[in-house]
Amino acid sequence: MAKKMQTFKIAGSPVYVGPSALEELRYNLTTLFVNKESVFILADENTDKHCYPLLAGMVPQMERAYKIVIPAGEDHKTLATCEQVWNQMAVAGANRKSLLINLGGGMVSDLGGFAASVFHRGMEYVNIPTTLMSMIDASLGGKTGVDLYSLKNQIGLFAPPAAVYVWSGFLSTLPHRQLLSGYAEMIKHALIADADFWKRLIRIPMAVVSSWDDQILEAIRIKAEIVNADPLEQGSRRLLNFGHTLGHAFETWSLRNDKSPLTHGEAIAMGMICEAYISYRIAGLSHSDRDELVRQILLNFNHYKIPTTAIDELVEITNYDKKNQKGRTMLTLLRNIGHAVEGQQCEPAIIRESLFRFTDFGRLTE
Numbered sequence: 001m002a003k004k005m006q007t008f009k010i011a012g013s014p015v016y017v018g019p020s021a022l023e024e025l026r027y028n029l030t031t032l033f034v035n036k037e038s039v040f041i042l043a044d045e046n047t048d049k050h051c052y053p054l055l056a057g058m059v060p061q062m063e064r065a066y067k068i069v070i071p072a073g074e075d076h077k078t079l080a081t082c083e084q085v086w087n088q089m090a091v092a093g094a095n096r097k098s099l100l101i102n103l104g105g106g107m108v109s110d111l112g113g114f115a116a117s118v119f120h121r122g123m124e125y126v127n128i129p130t131t132l133m134s135m136i137d138a139s140l141g142g143k144t145g146v147d148l149y150s151l152k153n154q155i156g157l158f159a160p161p162a163a164v165y166v167w168s169g170f171l172s173t174l175p176h177r178q179l180l181s182g183y184a185e186m187i188k189h190a191l192i193a194d195a196d197f198w199k200r201l202i203r204i205p206m207a208v209v210s211s212w213d214d215q216i217l218e219a220i221r222i223k224a225e226i227v228n229a230d231p232l233e234q235g236s237r238r239l240l241n242f243g244h245t246l247g248h249a250f251e252t253w254s255l256r257n258d259k260s261p262l263t264h265g266e267a268i269a270m271g272m273i274c275e276a277y278i279s280y281r282i283a284g285l286s287h288s289d290r291d292e293l294v295r296q297i298l299l300n301f302n303h304y305k306i307p308t309t310a311i312d313e314l315v316e317i318t319n320y321d322k323k324n325q326k327g328r329t330m331l332t333l334l335r336n337i338g339h340a341v342e343g344q345q346c347e348p349a350i351i352r353e354s355l356f357r358f359t360d361f362g363r364l365t366e
């Protein structure tokens, strides 16, 4: 990545990307501390420990913000955690003219964005993503929300952040598993929109990538183009949901059943495998593209083992997907690598078939 910062506009929000993004934040905060009645920073236990000291070292004004720390993990992305945030903000005197700074991954920006957007009917928030996944996806585009009985993002708003500051230096704090989680969404961006990016991504094994800066820029460019064409997800923004119908089903099932649940990206990677199979069955994806996709994902991700007895519950979970229309399951599928189509009706029997084959990988590529 060039040393210079790059700026995008996504759903109306400025997104500053690059080594000097935090300098921009430092500059903007000087004005914000004057104009805002109070400034809050939301972190989870991990980002408080590993990222906050880095941030405060580079942006000293941060120490003047009132810090709120929530438990880490998707199982805490709930209204109950929002209530804790609202209570703390209320006691500290927050109002509509306050600002919330979200320091964290997708869980923090989804929950913090939602909590801020409804507090006093809406206060501004900014995102400082600390994971690869949030840098290229979750912190961008204004989807905010929380889960309901582990069903993903059932309660939420489209409420774009006032700004996003993407500094890849935070990635040095991430365990490999979290990096991998972001890599899944990066793969997805390439699969739905850019076959050349896909080729560039798979040329270098993920484990040996030393700098993610160029890939982050490419992935943000794809996200920006798709979101800006349809910020409120009336149609084409659903392209970004490839892998998510089945992916969210795996994630919900895992949150309900596993001691150490799948990360979002691991679930999406498994979802993309099933939806590649469905794309092959009903959307014209060739079996060579399908097999290449499955092979590449399995180079990096472990096959998630589910018992065949889980299939009914997994299919039932897909009934809650937000893309569904008039009781019909609607998927985003691939025509080719680099080209997705949204609004594809899929019979539950085909979803069931993909899951059944998923339990026995050999049969996915038959």
Ligand SMILES: O=C(O)C(=O)C[C@@H](O)[C@H](O)[C@H](O)COP(=O)(O)O
Pocket (backbone or CB within 6 Å): 137, 138, 140, 141, 143, 152, 153, 185, 233, 237, 238, 240, 241, 244, 322
């Ligand atoms: O920005 C979007 O639009 C996306 O769908 C991006 C997804 O990768 C992301 O996981 C999103 O949070 C899923 O949203 P949902 O609407 O399916 O809950």
